[in-house]
């Protein structure tokens with residue numbers, strides 16, 4: 439077809455589908471060179487016909503004019519911190535408290551996940567389009583980092599599929615993988631610039647750049663771990679069903695996440711992730727367990743700033759990396 443508008447749409451869909459395969463399914467469909475070739479073809483077509491550019495085009499990820507400052511964002515649903523458990527006994531107590539409070543005798547299903555050591559971020563999608571990204575800040579007020587979040591390839595600019603919520607707020611962690619962190623510090627060293635102490639600091643520094651071209655040059659990845667606001671879609675009954683919905687919409691969810699039936703399964707998961715820890719591409723500082731059923735999460739509620747229905751089970755502190 440020689441209709442440039444249809445050509446542009448088809449190139450965008452192709453690139454967005456390849457990104458989904460690469461980031462969400464961890465199963466690349468084509469070599470990077472092929473992706474880059476089609477990306478350049480779209481770029482050329484948009485240069486020839488500027489009014490064909492759409493907000494969700496993969497070419498629109500890198501902002502240009504640096505911001506003077508970050509706007510503040512009020513989180514309609516507070517971004518919570520997590521209570522900690524440091525040993526098995528505290529984990530048994532956590533489960534016991536839950537079963538007593540719920541007044542159930544059955545074994546509780548939890549969702550268990552690695553606790554990524556990055557920066558918590560909120561992504562707001564309206565009619566499937568990414569309209570705002572914000573840092574956690576103090577949990578109530580964060581910074582508007584939308585232009586910077588758009589530069590992260592694993593953050594979809596548009597939700598996948600035609601049947602998406604009217605409004606969806608996704609929460610997740612932005613991390614910098616070890617390999618990217620080492621390369622960044624090597625470049626910083628070369629340029630006589632300051633080195634980052636660890637990947638979490640490097641991710642925070644990269645996300646809070648006023649110039650999004652710098653953010654675009656940094657190896658950042660996003661992993662979704664929960665949803666806060668949801669409108670125009672039937673709320674999933676469990677946390678695991680919610681994570682499946684996020685994957686379907688094109689959000690990257692950590693592949694290590696499992697549903698665990700009772701405390702023994704949680705402890706096996708904890709041991710498994712601890713053994714995997716040094717082979718993972720990114721830093722983690724423990725695992726997170728959440729009651730799977732949302733009706734039980736609602737019954738359990740929160741204590742001050744942390745949910746009663748979730749806990750972080752921390753690893754022993756790693757010997758500090760000496761840079």
Ligand SMILES: Cc1ccc2cc(C(N)=O)cc(O)c2n1
Pocket residue numbers: 518519520551552553554555556611663664726745748
């Ligand atoms: C509610 C909550 C708060 C902080 C979290 C932090 C992480 C994390 N750092 O991976 C994962 C989660 O599921 C979290 N969930």
